[in-house]
Amino acid sequence: MSTRVGRLWLAVATAFVVAFVGLPLGFMLREVVWDGEALNLGPLGEILAEEHDRTRLLVSLALGLGATACAVALGLGYAFLTFRTDLPAGRALAPLGVLPLVLPPILVAMAFADLVPTQGFAACALLLGLCNAPFVAVLASRGLRAVRGEAYEAALLARGRGAAERWLLRAIAPEVLAGALFAFALVISEHGVPEFLTVKGKTWHTYAEGIFAKWTRRATGVDHEALASPIVAALPLVAILALALFVALRLRARATIEGDHRPLPVRALGRWRWPALALPGIYLGAGVLLPIVVMARWAAGSTDAGGALSLERFAASFRLAGSEAAGDLGTTLAVGAGTTVVLLFVGLPLAWTAARRWARIDALAILPIAVPAILLGIGLVRVYNRDLFFAFYDHGALLVAAYAARFLPFCVLTLSSAVRRVPAELEEAASFAQRGPFVRSLRVHLPLYAPALVSVACLVSVLALRELDLAVVLPAGNGTVVRRLSNIVHFGGEDMGGALALLLLLAALVVPLFARIVSGRKLRSVS
Amino acid sequence: MTAIDVRELVVARGDFRLGPLSLAIASGSRTALIGPSGAGKTTLLRCIAGLDTPSGGDVAFDGASLFVGAQGAIAPNRRGIGFVFQRGALWPHMTALEHLRFVAPDLSREAALAGLARVGLDAAMAGRRPAALSGGEGQRLALARALATGPRVLLLDEPLASVDQDLRDELAQLVRGLAEEDGLTLVVVTHEREEALALADELAVLRGGRVIEHGPALELLQAPRTAHTAAFLSGATCFAAVPGANGSLQTPLGAVPRPVGEGPWSLVVLPDDLVACEADQEACVSARVLRCEPGLGGFRVYAYIAGRSVVFGSSAARAVGEDVRLALRAAPRVLGLDGEGAQR
16 A cells, blocks of 8 residues: 555545545535525524434334344354354354345345234334344354453363353453444434334334435425434434444454464353254344245245245246346346445555554444435435436446445455454565565455455445345435335235345355355454 | 665654664674664664655665655665565465565576575475464575565564574574675664574664664673663673762762763673672672572572672572672773764
8 A cells, every 4th residue: 555556546445435425424414504505503403302303212222222132132142152162063053143134124024024913112123133133143253253262261260160151251242242332323223124114003213214204305395404304313313323333343443363372162061052052043043044934935925815835936926026127136236246346446445544554544434334324325315416427326336336335334344354463564575576566466465355355245245235225215226126125015016026035135145155165264354 | 885874864653763863784794783672673674674764864775875866765675675574474375485486576486496495495395385384484484585586685673583492593594694695784683682693793782763882793792882782782780870079980889980971870790790709808899699590610699789680600509688798800890871873
């Protein structure tokens, strides 16, 4: 990065962040404080002024806490059992902890709603907890990996088993708490699942739903306050999210995995060895298998009144998906691939700078995820929905840019963490080679960061395939599979939807599996 | 002829400040930059290598400036230097042979194998990655990589620190031999006296971001010009020497003559400068025995004088806590604390 090419690359990445994060948010802020003629801070006085806003915020916080508790119970339990104990097939199960992330939460909600009445607060908290449990599972595993076996054994020798286990829990607490805060932030900014449950008869609403409702109503607004209201309403949520994510980031930074050290000794479960499989069973069964089964049943015709499930119907649903939604699937895959490429290009120089030069980039990088996706989408609409940019606004390229901006934190945080683990001397040693900067990057830098780059590519491509909130706001999002799936709620067509969902899952699994097979490495750096 | 000329170099980074520092390293010499942690040794070496950019001053190779000029700073790979990092900094994904052929693309396979053989790595090791090499083999590979580009100057950052004690002498001999063979100017950074003496003939002592003494290693050891050099290189004990009556200096070991020049002064006592004396003898001071170690020619006794530890030889064993009387064997050595870039 110290070369001219490196500086140019960093400048391009910074320009991207300015164009797709800074400008949209700047426009939104301007819209709040500038009424077209003068500075007008009036709309800021409306923050939480209405009773139902305050109620919704409390509901969101309660939902966040409930779902986070569920995510911690499932995620920590899963990580502990698969990483720390002699659970049957624990080694094989451990990396599967990330799997529920592959499924869009809306899909999981639709699957559950198909089997059992799913509308209450507890059901919503359980669903969102289940969908976000991988954050806790992955970070708890990271924490367990970072603990030195000798340190645990020292506690064991000094104070006995119970005290040593308590010591271990305290040692990994920052990571678990970081995972919990990530889950909390994503739950309270989630819009799709609560809205879906409203269709199923839910009578309460979240704060994120309120923001979206204000946005859809703003077309009828005439004065500055009304137009600025969805943005103003989002500010408390942004503040909570930014705080939660910032704390999570600080906590996560505490555990650094340094080189090779003796791992924690495996703990024997004794007679609980086989019964303990129930927790990973519930985790993967409810988070992955059940939605897949429901989607398969839909494809086989389960939603037809009086119709029996059949393989013919199953095949017909796939044919129908192929003929009617092949374009959507193509768009979704192209957007996923494009997002991954753009994000790696933009994220790498920023992550390198964060790790080697300016650590505050890590903190700044959380901004796009601290802002609810709906709000970021609205900001992008405000900036690019104009004559000059209309072709771009209407094109999938804006969706790619929007997704890349939204997932930038995952990329920057993962890569900067990986860069920090590589001693700077390894890069510096290359500067004495009689080679140009491009060859040095290709032959030395890239292989050093390849595992992390592969992990980021897998994560981002999967997230891009399942992203709904931005797809709802941006015009090109209408052509994505996840948008079509969410429309099933209103317009039916579960048979083709089931087939499409299965195809989407297949696509989401192909990338990590391919990377795993080709690289022969575990995709660990994702944490 | 001067190979490396460091001129008024300044590096300011947060609380750390190096310089202004000037140092001339002769062509073909072997120089160790030695000093305690935080003295600025590695920063100076990294500026010479081009890995760090100074805030002020310049470094010149054979009279040509590296930092000041129309083309800006010269890139590390255009300076004609080889660099051996403390822990090797080997690339985990490359074999030993690939390391050499990557840094020197014109090197044939045979030449690369010969380069490995020069440092004692045989053809069987050429296909191994760093993870399959021992610590000593890894450091040999780092040396081979640094030499592969045919440098004029070889810079080494604590090259023996990560190597087992029994391999250190062997590696030091290898480095010296290769430097001599290729006529290299060698600059090594270390905070260990033994490593410095094993690799270099000249020492530059750094403290607080400045070179306080620079000269031939033997001279610095035998006749240090500053109290810090004496303490750091020879393990000397330094006692404060404050002005006393009749223009002399008062020390815990009695009055000593004041040298010419400005203070502050220290009375420097090298190991074995002290000798046990009879109880009734004048010019003796009391000391309390801390530890007594048997040696080949008698005992080495560690004792306290005025809160400082000193060492003296004794033919008889001394009991811990015993009070002994000590006197200086030779004329007192009074030195300044540091000598503001003292040169020889």
